[in-house]
Amino acid sequence: xSSPTGRxxxxxxxxxxxxxxxxxxxxxxxxxxxxxxxxxxxAQRVVDALRADGVTALAVAADVSDHAAxxxxxxxxxxxxxxxxxxxxxxxxxxxxxxxxxxPEAWQRVIDVNLTGTFFCAQAALPDMIEAGWGRIVMIxxxxxxxxxxxMAHYAASxxxxxxxxxxLAREYGPIGITVNNIxxxxxxxxxxxxxxxxxxxxxxxxxxxxxxxxHLGTGDDIAAAVGFLCSEQAGFITGQTLGVNGGSVM
Ligand code: NAP
Numbered sequence: 001x002s003s004p005t006g007r008x009x010x011x012x013x014x015x016x017x018x019x020x021x022x023x024x025x026x027x028x029x030x031x032x033x034x035x036x037x038x039x040x041x042x043a044q045r046v047v048d049a050l051r052a053d054g055v056t057a058l059a060v061a062a063d064v065s066d067h068a069a070x071x072x073x074x075x076x077x078x079x080x081x082x083x084x085x086x087x088x089x090x091x092x093x094x095x096x097x098x099x100x101x102x103x104p105e106a107w108q109r110v111i112d113v114n115l116t117g118t119f120f121c122a123q124a125a126l127p128d129m130i131e132a133g134w135g136r137i138v139m140i141x142x143x144x145x146x147x148x149x150x151x152m153a154h155y156a157a158s159x160x161x162x163x164x165x166x167x168x169l170a171r172e173y174g175p176i177g178i179t180v181n182n183i184x185x186x187x188x189x190x191x192x193x194x195x196x197x198x199x200x201x202x203x204x205x206x207x208x209x210x211x212x213x214x215x216h217l218g219t220g221d222d223i224a225a226a227v228g229f230l231c232s233e234q235a236g237f238i239t240g241q242t243l244g245v246n247g248g249s250v251m
Contacts, residue, residue, distance in 0.1 A: 008081045009231070010034045010074070012064055012121055013091030015042035017190030018140065021220030022088050025228040027055030031086060034077040036060045036121075038091075056081065064091045064117030065109075074124040083128035086231050089118040090140045094192055096201040099153045107154045114158035115165070122169060126178070135178035136231040139166050140223070143186035146242075146250045151201075159184065163242055170240030179239035181230045186246035188218045213248030 009026045013019035015037035023033045027050050035043040035050070040061035050057035058080050062073035077084055093113045095106055118139055129135025144152055145159035166182040173180065187193075187208050196202035209216050226245045229235055244250050 006082075007085045008032045008034065008077065008083060009086035009088065010036055010060075010077055010084050010121070010125060011088045011090060012036045012117070013089070013140075015039060015046050017090070017192055018185065018188060018220040018223040019088070019090030020046050021224035022090060022227045023050060023057070024053070025221070025224035026086065026088070026231065027053060027057065029228055029232065031231075032056035032058075032081045034058045034060055034081060034084075036062055036064075036073055036077075036091070038063055063113075064089075064121055065112035067120050070117070070120040070124050074121075078128070083132065084125045085129055085132055085134060086136045087121060087125040088138045088140070088227055088231070089121050091117060091121075092140065092142075092192075094152070094155055094196065096151045096196070096199075097154075098151055102154060110154040111158050114155070115161045118162055119165060122165075122180075126169075126173065129178045130173070130176060133177045135173070136235075137166075137169065137178065137180040138227050138230050139180070139182045141166075141182050141184040141242075143184050143244065143246050143250045145184050146244070166242070167240045174239050179230070179236065181235075181238060181240070182242045183223060183226055183230075183245055184242060184250070185218070185223055186244070186249040187212050188220065188223060188245075190220055193217075211249065212246070213251075216247065218245065218247055 009031040014035035043059035047057040060073040062069040141162040142159040144156035170180040
């Protein structure tokens, strides 16, 4: 089945949370969707749900921090679905540790996945976008990039760098029709957030909600709606921007 828009989207971290919601949003918008994640079985579960809704979809397993694996994954998408014109990078890992106790390995893993992995995926997708003279990249960062986060220096630093990466790629490839934007979420109910609560690193929902001006947590669909717009034709004059989807937590 060919995609009505003729566009292929890759969503990293597409097997869970806001990445999964984004796969469905982009599918509803007529894209063919490649669900890229660490766990092929989890990606396949999302693909099965997309196909049940009539969406052309493909599961690809890769660790985004592994350059060869990313190159192979994009080659598979290209050969099975076609050139990639939309990229959403939602794959990420989180960690909590006082900065004085942070090991080099823990620091490196967070930087490797969140920052370097995002760059590898953008680098793999850009040639198709350059060839088409059209492209959309949306990077998911974090509100910790905007306001800092105690006990999460590695995470906040990796996400802050994504905002700089967004702006750099937006300037570099804007002249040929590729937009690059960034969404720093906060307080979104996903498996990652539940893990943070289960390990005692994040407060319970009621306490989190009390610190959000809109008074409640967000969902993956809230992020997906913003991503869907930023990937659309209508968002063609928006690039290099950081769009908080956070209930007003950061203004
Ligand atoms: P999630 O439910 O844990 O989804 C993240 C997905 O990325 C998971 O499927 C995970 O696989 C996958 N992943 C992790 N490392 C990967 C790697 N090296 N290569 C490929 N895939 C990998 O989390 P989420 O809350 O939707 O988070 C999505 C993004 O939003 C993340 O970048 C996160 O940092 C950011 N964010 C979330 C919140 C929030 O409130 N939830 C707030 C700020 C920022 P596994 O499950 O197998 O590890």
